[in-house]
Amino acid sequence: MLEVVALGGLGEFGMNMLALTWGDTTIVVDAGVMFPDPELLGVDLITPDLTYLQQRPQRAAALVLTHGHEDHIGGVPYVLPSVEGPVYGTPLTLALVEPKLQEHGIDKSHPLVAVRPHDRITIGPFEI
Numbered sequence: 001m002l003e004v005v006a007l008g009g010l011g012e013f014g015m016n017m018l019a020l021t022w023g024d025t026t027i028v029v030d031a032g033v034m035f036p037d038p039e040l041l042g043v044d045l046i047t048p049d050l051t052y053l054q055q056r057p058q059r060a061a062a063l064v065l066t067h068g069h070e071d072h073i074g075g076v077p078y079v080l081p082s083v084e085g086p087v088y089g090t091p092l093t094l095a096l097v098e099p100k101l102q103e104h105g106i107d108k109s110h111p112l113v114a115v116r117p118h119d120r121i122t123i124g125p126f127e128i
Contacts, residue, residue, distance in 0.1 A: 008032065008048030014071040015048045017079070019060070025124030026060040028053065028083060033074030047075045053082035062123045063110075065089035068096040077104035086111040088121060088128070 002022050008015030014034025020027050034046040053060060062085040065073055076087070076097050087097065087110050094112045101110075115121060121128050 005052055007050070007052060008034075009071075015046065015075070016072050017048045017075065019052055020126065021056075022125045024058060025126065026053070026056055026058070027123050027126055028060045028063045028079060030066055030072040031063060031075040031079040032069075032071040034071065045074060047078050050079065050082060053079070056082075059084040061085045063087045064123075064128060065093050065097070068093040073097055073100070076100055077106055080106060080110055083110060085123070086113045088113045088115050090115060 002020065005019040005021070007017040007019055009017060009030075009032065012034060014032055016030045016032040018029040020029065032048070036044075036046055060083045063076070063079060063083045065076075065087065067090070073093065073096060077100050087094070089097065089112070091114045094114055098112065
C-alpha cells in the first residue's frame with residue numbers, strides 16, 4: 001500500500017516536501033523552505049517538520065528534487081540526515097544544491113545523481 005505524506009507545501013507557499021512509502025522503502029520528493037513574514041524578526045528560514053522521517057525505522061532511500069527553486073531545495077541540508085541514498089535532480093538543480101552542502105559541511109556520502117528528461121530511475125519499488 002502506498003503511503004503519501006505531505007511534510008510541507010500544502011496550503012502555503014514554500015516548504016514543498018513529500019514522503020512516499022511503499023513497504024520498507026521511503027523516498028522524499030523535494031526539500032523546500034519557506035521565507036518568514038516580516039513580523040518574524042530574527043527568523044531566516046522555516047523548514048518542514050521532519051518528525052515523520054526521523055521516526056521511520058529506516059532512513060529514506062533517496063531524495064528526488066523536481067527543480068531548483070528555494071521552496072524545493074532550500075531544506076536539503078536539513079533533510080539529508082534522514083536520507084540514506086543519493087540525491088537525484090537535473091544538472092542545474094544539483095549545481096544549486098552543491099554549495100548549500102558545502103556551506104553546511106556535508107560530505108559526499110550522498111551522491112548527487114544528475115538525471116535528464118526521459119531518464120528513468122528505480123528506487124526500490126518506485127520508478128521515476
